[in-house]
Amino acid sequence: MQLRTLLSPLSVSMLVWIPALALADSAPPPPPMGVWTGKGQLGYSGSQGNTQAQSANAALDMGLLDGAWKHALHLDGLYGKSASVVAAERYDAQWQTNYNFTKNLFTFGSLLYQHDMFSGFQYQGSATTGIGYQIFDSSATKLSVQLGAGDRDERPEQLIKNASGAVIDRIPQARNNEVIATAGLNYAQQLTASTNLSDTALVEGGASNTLITNTVALAVKISNKVALSLGYNLQDNSSPPAGLKKLDTIETVNLVYSF
Numbered sequence: 001m002q003l004r005t006l007l008s009p010l011s012v013s014m015l016v017w018i019p020a021l022a023l024a025d026s027a028p029p030p031p032p033m034g035v036w037t038g039k040g041q042l043g044y045s046g047s048q049g050n051t052q053a054q055s056a057n058a059a060l061d062m063g064l065l066d067g068a069w070k071h072a073l074h075l076d077g078l079y080g081k082s083a084s085v086v087a088a089e090r091y092d093a094q095w096q097t098n099y100n101f102t103k104n105l106f107t108f109g110s111l112l113y114q115h116d117m118f119s120g121f122q123y124q125g126s127a128t129t130g131i132g133y134q135i136f137d138s139s140a141t142k143l144s145v146q147l148g149a150g151d152r153d154e155r156p157e158q159l160i161k162n163a164s165g166a167v168i169d170r171i172p173q174a175r176n177n178e179v180i181a182t183a184g185l186n187y188a189q190q191l192t193a194s195t196n197l198s199d200t201a202l203v204e205g206g207a208s209n210t211l212i213t214n215t216v217a218l219a220v221k222i223s224n225k226v227a228l229s230l231g232y233n234l235q236d237n238s239s240p241p242a243g244l245k246k247l248d249t250i251e252t253v254n255l256v257y258s259f
Helices: 004-025
Strands: 039-049 053-066 069-082 084-102 103-118 121-136 141-159 167-172 175-190 195-206 210-220 226-237 247-258
Touching: 053 247, 103 141, 121 175
Parallel strands: none
Antiparallel strands: 039 053, 039 247, 053 069, 069 084, 084 103, 103 121, 121 141, 141 167, 141 175, 175 195, 195 210, 210 226, 226 247
16 A cells, blocks of 8 residues: 555545544533434535536434444435436445443444445445544544454446447456455544534555545534535545546535434
8 A cells, every 4th residue: 555545535534633632521421322313414416508417415324322332324325417427326335333342442343335336346345343442522522543354345347438438338347355454533523513523534455455435524503403514525446447547536515414
């Protein structure tokens, strides 16, 4: 793994949370036990006239606390068209279960699946386990890090495009299965009574490919349940199939409903 490749996306995370470390205050009230809580978000954009383009994205995050156990589910999808040609189609799913040894130290198991029609990979899936530490857990600042290892299965594909750039055929390549090491970061900062900044980063490093994902979001409450969120997501494959770019980015504007 090239150091520059790793540091460039992760520097977004580092610059976001380092200045806030001194802002941690008293511990927050205990979260509810045995109850699923979370948030759903939805965004859409469209243009007509000289250009014809539409895109929609949705995401769901849910969590359940049960004593020393914590379960978290994340689902998201993106679909976009430009001049009646599908230009983006991506679906992600992740499940993680944590078990707390102490207030701060935990072990985890995680399942991750990504299906991106334009990344050059038919799918990328992983199963990992490891150890994590909750550095801050206050009402204003939350920060946890985790390290682990596991197995990744992915299937590259060759995209055949026509003269206008539309994908007209897909040729699956041989599956690749390898051992990976992982590093993750989850950060949230309450900037004001109505404004929250969050950052989630994950690195999966293997012998043939290193996958880096990072999502930063700024949410402003409209009411107790509804917020407006601005988001930025990047996904970087160090070794994509020939002819495809390493880095994909997505900018979103969403309405978020908490439950």
